[in-house]
Amino acid sequence: MILDDADTYGVELALQLVDKSGGGEVTLVSMGSADEVAGIRGALAMGATKAVIISDDSLRGTDSLGTAKVLAAAIRRNMPDLILCATESSDGYTGILPVQLAELLELPSITFAKSVTVDNSVLKVDRQTEFGYDEVTSPLPSLVTVTAGVVEPRYPSFKGIMAAKSKPIEVLSVGDLGLATEVGSVGARQEIIEVNVTESRTAGEKHIDEGDGAIRIVRFLETIKVL
Amino acid sequence: MNVSSIWVVVEASNGSLTATSLELLSHARTLTPSVSAVTWDTHDSVIAQQVGDFGATTLYEIDHLDGMLPGVPVASAITALIDSQGAPAAILIPASYNGRDIAGRLSARLDRPVLANVTRILDEGGLVTEHQIFGGTQTIKARFTDEGTAIIVVRAKSFTASPNEGSVATVVKAPIGDVGPTGAAEITKSHIEELTGPKLEEAPIVVSGGRGLGDTSGYRLIDEVAALLHGAPGASRAIVDAGWVPYSHQVGQTGKTVKPTVYIACGISGATQHVVGMKGSKYIIAINKDADAPIFQISDLGIVGDVHSVLPALIGLLKTRE
Ligand SMILES: Cc1cc2nc3c(=O)[nH]c(=O)nc-3n(C[C@H](O)[C@H](O)[C@H](O)COP(=O)(O)OP(=O)(O)OC[C@H]3O[C@@H](n4cnc5c(N)ncnc54)[C@H](O)[C@@H]3O)c2cc1C
Numbered sequence: 001m002i003l004d005d006a007d008t009y010g011v012e013l014a015l016q017l018v019d020k021s022g023g024g025e026v027t028l029v030s031m032g033s034a035d036e037v038a039g040i041r042g043a044l045a046m047g048a049t050k051a052v053i054i055s056d057d058s059l060r061g062t063d064s065l066g067t068a069k070v071l072a073a074a075i076r077r078n079m080p081d082l083i084l085c086a087t088e089s090s091d092g093y094t095g096i097l098p099v100q101l102a103e104l105l106e107l108p109s110i111t112f113a114k115s116v117t118v119d120n121s122v123l124k125v126d127r128q129t130e131f132g133y134d135e136v137t138s139p140l141p142s143l144v145t146v147t148a149g150v151v152e153p154r155y156p157s158f159k160g161i162m163a164a165k166s167k168p169i170e171v172l173s174v175g176d177l178g179l180a181t182e183v184g185s186v187g188a189r190q191e192i193i194e195v196n197v198t199e200s201r202t203a204g205e206k207h208i209d210e211g212d213g214a215i216r217i218v219r220f221l222e223t224i225k226v227l
Numbered sequence: 228m229n230v231s232s233i234w235v236v237v238e239a240s241n242g243s244l245t246a247t248s249l250e251l252l253s254h255a256r257t258l259t260p261s262v263s264a265v266t267w268d269t270h271d272s273v274i275a276q277q278v279g280d281f282g283a284t285t286l287y288e289i290d291h292l293d294g295m296l297p298g299v300p301v302a303s304a305i306t307a308l309i310d311s312q313g314a315p316a317a318i319l320i321p322a323s324y325n326g327r328d329i330a331g332r333l334s335a336r337l338d339r340p341v342l343a344n345v346t347r348i349l350d351e352g353g354l355v356t357e358h359q360i361f362g363g364t365q366t367i368k369a370r371f372t373d374e375g376t377a378i379i380v381v382r383a384k385s386f387t388a389s390p391n392e393g394s395v396a397t398v399v400k401a402p403i404g405d406v407g408p409t410g411a412a413e414i415t416k417s418h419i420e421e422l423t424g425p426k427l428e429e430a431p432i433v434v435s436g437g438r439g440l441g442d443t444s445g446y447r448l449i450d451e452v453a454a455l456l457h458g459a460p461g462a463s464r465a466i467v468d469a470g471w472v473p474y475s476h477q478v479g480q481t482g483k484t485v486k487p488t489v490y491i492a493c494g495i496s497g498a499t500q501h502v503v504g505m506k507g508s509k510y511i512i513a514i515n516k517d518a519d520a521p522i523f524q525i526s527d528l529g530i531v532g533d534v535h536s537v538l539p540a541l542i543g544l545l546k547t548r549e
Contacts, residue, residue, distance in 0.1 A: 065340045087481075094343035096380065099298060099331025108412040110296065112324050114474065127296075128474055129324060130240070132420035136296060138412035148468045189340045189375075193355065194368035201506060201525040208518070209532025214540035217491075217512060218548075220528045224510055226432060226456075226489055227548070 007086035008153035010146050011043045014084050015154075017118055025049040027080065031059065031070055034171045044164035045156030051167070056174040061185025068100035073177040075105065082123065083143040087112060095145070102143040109143040110136050116144055230350055232261035232315040234287070234308075236301070236329060237278060239269045244277050246429060247321040249388035251381055255319055256282035256391060258350055263315070264396065265308070267301055268292050272395070279396040281388070286396040290403050294413040298328025300403040305329075306336050307404050309376070317354055317377040330380045332409075342369055343380040354379070362480070362499020363506055383428055384484050384507065420475070425459050427476065432458030433487045433505070435478055436466060439494020439515060439534055443471040448538040449493060455545040461485065461505075463495045479504035494534045497522025514538070 011026070018024040026048040028040055034055035044051060054070050062070065075083065083105075085098035095111070102109035112128040123138045128147060156164070174183055207216055221227040233255040237248035244252075248264075255262045264278040267289035275286045289304040305318070318333070320326045322344065334341045346366075347357035354377055355370045371377050427433065434456065436449040446466070453460040461483075462476040478485055480500040490508035495501060497513070497520055505511070506525055513526040514537050523529040530537055 063340045064343075065334055065338075068335065094341070094380070095327045096331040096334065096341055096343050099328050100335040100341075103302075103332050103335035103409065106407065106409055108296075108409055109298065109328070110412050111298075111328055112474075127324075129417070130245075130475070131422075132418040134414045134418070135416040136412055136414050139408075142412070147474050148464070189373045190342060190369055190371050192367050192369050196366050196368075198359070198364060198366050200364065201511070203524050203529070204527035206518070206523055206526070206529035206531060209514075209530050209537055211536075211540075213514065213530040213532045213537040214544050216528065216530060217514075217537075217541055218544050220510075220512065221456075221489065224489070 008043065008046070009148055009150050010084040010086055011046050011048060012151045012153040013116060013146055014082075015047045016151060017082065017116065021118060024081075027052060027078075029071060029074055030054070031062075031067055037169060040169060041164050042156060044167045044169075045160040046154055047160060049167070051169045052172060053169060054172045054174070054177065058174050058180075058184040058186075061188050062183045063188040063190055064094060064097045065100055066183045066187050068097050068104055070174070070177065070179060070183055071101055072104040073179055074172060075101075079105075079141060081140045082118070083107070083141070085143065085145045087145045087147050098143060098145045105143070107141055107143050108138045109145070110138055111145040113144050113146045114150055116146065116150065230259040230316045230354060232263070233259050234263045234265055234305075234315045234318045235283065236305075236318065236320045236326060237264045237266045237274075238321060238323060238325065239266060239271075239274055242269075242271060242273055244274065244281075245321065245323070246388060247323065247381070247383040249277075249281055250384070250386040251319045251321060252278060252281035252283055253388045253391075254348060254386040258348065258354075259316070263287060265289070265301070265305060265401070267297060267304070275398050276395045279393045280390045282391045282393050283396050284393070286398050287401040288398050289401045292403075294415070295406075295410050296328065296412045296414060297325045298332045299406050299410045299412075301325075301329045302332035302336055303406050303410075304401040304403045305333055308401050309337070314376045317379055319348075320378065320380045322380050322382045326380060330378055334378055337376065337378075339375055339378055340371065341378045341380060342371070345379050345381045346385045348379060348381070359503055362501075363503040364499065382484050384486050420473075424454060424457065427459040427461055427478075428483055428485055430459035430485075431488045432456045432491070433461045433478070433485050433489070433508070434458055434491045434493065435461035435463065435495060435505070436472075436493050436534075437463035437495030437501075438465040438469075439496075440466070440471075441494075441535070445494075445534070446471050448534065448542070451542050452491070452538060452545070455542065455549070458487070458489075463498075463501050492522050492526070493538060495522055496520050497525065
């Protein structure tokens with residue numbers, strides 16, 4: 001399970017799948033600062049077993065392929081049956097990193113899952129498409145990205161919160177993973193060359209509805225000739 | 228620098244290329260005379276003609292995928308094509324569900340980084356990409372710092388699609404090769420949701436609802452107004468997350484980008500992540516009971532009021548005009 005700060009859906013889904021299979025562990029894996037673990041503690045309080053954080057100053061500026069390499073190295077040490085990722089991350093969303101990770105680990109992947117079940121070691125996923133959804137199956141191990149709303153995340157119980165305090169959080173450095181040159185800004189092969197403020201739209205007219213709101217909308221649509 | 232050649236990954240549905248595919252082909256043509264298209268699962272001369280019309284000289288046609296999810300086999304075929312045909316300067320990929328899979332797989336296979344969420348591509352002595360950040364209040368320009376094929380994932384509606392009346396593209400078969408365990412995910416059944424009106428990304432009028440609708444049943448008002456205006460219903464992420472409507476309705480940073488003639492935001496606050504997906508609309512109308520809602524800052528017409536009274540009244544007025 002790769003943890004994104006905003007991603008309690010994945011944690012919930014992982015917990016439910018482990019429950020249904022009658023046992024197993026949910027490990028959280030995250031790349032980031034080892035000093036900001038509130039999100040991780042929250043997920044441990046929900047019921048995850050343990051966490052691995054890859055934290056290293058040299059990781060600053062790592063691009064998404066570099067991040068995928070770091071996560072792959074951390075996960076490869078102890079290959080799980082299923083890797084769950086959020087479809088989007090709260091930092092620049094691209095939705096590409098999980099697939100890079102799957103390729104590096106030589107796993108099949110199913111992105112944009114809106115429901116996930118495991119049946120006799122076969123993964124069954126309803127995958128969002130432009131026109132509806134596809135039923136997709138895959139053997140395990142496999143990687144899945146979930147869209148928000150896939151399950152209703154539980155609130156941690158008081159007991160869970162207390163238990164989370166003593167659950168193991170392992171902190172790894174880049175050196176521990178045997179990586180060096182491919183990560184961080186040194187390894188990044190793309191750069192930002194310019195930042196510009198865009199011209200913003202300006203506000204037009206604003207009216208308080210006194211029973212005439214709808215008619216104002218109709219008149220506006222008439223003026224711009226869509227009615 | 229002249230861009231030597233560009234390959235564009237194009238997707239077909241119902242025997243025709245998607246709008247984003249045509250947009251990418253049209254733009255690629257402005258950057259280089261050597262544009263090729265790559266597609267799959269369609270052995271159809273109509274597609275060769277269509278990519279030709281939009282400026283591609285070659286169509287690389289990948290074998291039938293036989294139910295495999297496209298990411299792995301398409302990336303595998305493109306890798307093989309690079310070996311046999313030589314690497315292009317750039318590969319443009321639509322930011323669709325399958326496009327993102329293809330980009331991720333290709334990136335890791337070729338060990339090349341990806342520039343994603345791109346809204347413009349410029350040639351400034353080398354390819355430069357533009358990305359919108361912070362809800363589109365800022366744009367950044369980025370580029371690759373080394374040589375090698377640039378993998379660029381482009382958002383829908385970034386360019387205008389315009390045909391060029393070229394001749395039919397030469398079709399070159401592209402084998403998938405052995406994909407090993409990565410190709411084990413397969414589609415067993417497809418479900419198509421019936422669309423009654425136009426597609427969200429293509430509709431001239433979009434009527435979107437947010438948390439201000441109160442509950443799932445409030446969304447019926449949105450459906451009804453959208454139908455009466457022959458537009459498409461959209462949504463904020465808040466109500467997609469709440470399960471009121473499917474993800475395919477979501478407008479914004481992590482949803483769809485829409486640029487209709489008119490966008491009507493009902494009970495939507497106007498968070499930057501929502502605004503980035505709709506601020507390119509020609510006209511914006513907002514209904515919100517909070518006079519200070521940020522959505523009003525970008526609206527051409529703002530109605531400070533309750534959606535539960537304004538929308539039913541609007542439905543009434545539109546019905547009398549039918
Ligand atoms: C990484 C990330 C990505 C995101 N991507 C997206 C995205 O793609 N799309 C997206 O939309 N959001 C996205 N969001 C979420 C975004 O930040 C907002 O939370 C979301 O857009 C809010 O939705 P809303 O406007 O419906 O709800 P709210 O912000 O709760 O606004 C509801 C509005 O309704 C008004 N209202 C309440 N009752 C009534 C009434 N009776 N009549 C009229 N008005 C009423 C209120 O005044 C309020 O302005 C993203 C967030 C993150 C962190």
